[in-house]
Amino acid sequence: MSALVSIVVLVPLGFSLVRALSVAPAKAAALIFRPIVGELLINTVAIVVATTLVCGLVGLFAAWTVERHDFSGRSLLATLFAVPLAIPAFITSYAWVSISPLFEQFGGALVVLSCSYFPFVYLPVAAALRGLDPTLEESAGVLGVGRWGVFARVVLPQLRPALFGGMLLVALNTLVEFGAFTLLRFRTFTTQIFAEYKTGFNGPEASLLAVILIALCLVCLLLEAMLRGRTRYARVGRGGRRAMRTRLAGWTKPPILAACCLLVLMTIGVPFGMIAFWLMQHNSAAISPVIASPELLAGATLSSIAYGVAGAALTLLLAAPLAFLASRYRGPLVTVIERAAYLAQGVPGIVIALSLISLTVHNLRPIYQTSFLLLLAYAILFLPLAIVSMRATFAQLRPSLEDAGRSLGLSRWGVALRIVVPLAAPGIGSAAALVFISITTELTATLLLAPIGVHTLATQIWADTSTLAFAAAAPYAALMTGLSLLSTFLLTRQFGRLAVTATE
DSSP: OHHHHHHHHHHHHHHHHHHHHTSOHHHHHHHHTSHHHHHHHHHHHHHHHHHHHHHHHHHHHHHHHHHHEEOTTHHHHHHHTTGGGGSOHHHHHHHHHHHOGGGOHHHHHHHHHHHHHTHHHHHHHHHHHHHSOHHHHHHHHHTTOOHHHHIIIIIHHHTHHHHHHHHHHHHHHHHHOOHHHHHTTOOOHHHHHHHHHHHSTTOHHHHHHHHHHHHHHHHHHHHHHHHHOSOOOOOSSOOOOSOOOEEOOGGGHHHHHHHHHHHHIIIIIHHHHHHHHHHTSOGGGOOOSSOOOHHHHHHHHHHHHHHHHHHHHHHHHHHHHHHHHHHHOOSHHHHHHHHHHHGGGGSOHHHHHHHHHHHHHHTOGGGTTSHHHHHHHHHHHHHHHHHHHHHHHHHTSOHHHHHHHHHTTOOHHHHIIIIIHHHTHHHHHHHHHHHHHHHHTOOHHHHHHSOTTOOOHHHHHHHHHHTTOHHHHHHHHHHHHHHHHHHHHHHHHHHOOOTTOOOO
16 A cells, blocks of 8 residues: 555555656757756856855844744744745745835845745754753863854854755745745746746656656755755763753844844734735726635635545545554665655656646546646645654654554454544644645645636636735635634644743
8 A cells, every 4th residue: 555655645646757758869859958948047057055044044133033042932932933844835925025016026025035934943942952962061161162063163063054955945935935926026937937838738858857856856955955964963871851941132132033023024014014004995906717705705715625524535545554563664675665755845746746747648638737736746746744643652652552452353454443543633733734734725736727617716826916906815825824824723722832932
């Protein structure tokens, strides 16, 4: 069963590679070495590098401020820094670009993606700072190393796994971003792949560009591994557990607090403020190819929720055997099967969607443009999220309980349903919530694979903002943001605390 799930994940990727390799070498060279491909490569690499560096610096600053300083409102600030994760990047781009066209192109893309993705660095670095052994820094201080010397020679090297891991997530998400770049009129590989698909359905150009995009993802993974190195960071002893915080005071307090307030204003204030502004505009501003109405709003909301629930159920169903296998068994074969499922995390959603379209058009026509195909795409894209949460929970279960169940006459399915599932319910619920949030805010696969006549909140926002109908898009944006925030709140309330919850 686990091997079958991995094959399901690998089939669309393999199909995309086969289609790209089927292009004649001369034709492939002519398509790849075009001026437009060079422009796309420069744009994509430039925005990935710039966004990753900015998010690295901003995330490190935010984590250092809330974890190593004491000041009024520190706990609130720690939570606010994580909120942008609940706001999709294309909602943030909608807010910024509706302020002024000046926020289009490279500059706007850098601002929008930095506001959306800096928590990917902030969260792991904050967690790493809380786990550092304070005695190391105290020993360096006793030996005469200054404050900045301690940070550069003791703290920063220990933050490398968290810092580079977070920056890798930023780079991969920037590389595969589609909705934000489309709204910001900034051309990258993802926007061009979509354009090639729209103009020449199922042509070789899109497949070749997809292969280049996959290669760039692999380069990011290799660079992160090289920078992280083979150094081990585990403690050899228990170490100290007290927090290393100093009172924020003196001349540094005003500029640090001002920078934090500016960060919150840019990442949360602008999206919420612009959505509220456009909600209050007169109907004449709501120019849209589809007139917004309560029926359309209700239909799009119900579609988003229905696909989120069904997609989460299918994803959990596929992830459960893989997570259980990875938690109970070791070996090269298990590692290969598990890692195969993670490949989807490093592959752009638009590539997965186009591969499924090509595959079903040529070989599985009955399921082309059906709800099942869209749900399958969701499952492939978000399988790693479910596996990570469920594997951790399964690993905490004692195998002796399952042995006891079998000794009492329960079948394998009886043990799974009456012992494993009830005990693993918190982890399963957490995985379901994570996948649900991701599906309700997903745009690319939904845009390409949704059956005719199906509209979700994400596709409605995209349709309205593409024609500059910002007021028409505002109700959908408000509902999506509210749904995402509510899901995030329920997730953290029911299944665990936020990783950034500050401890006083």
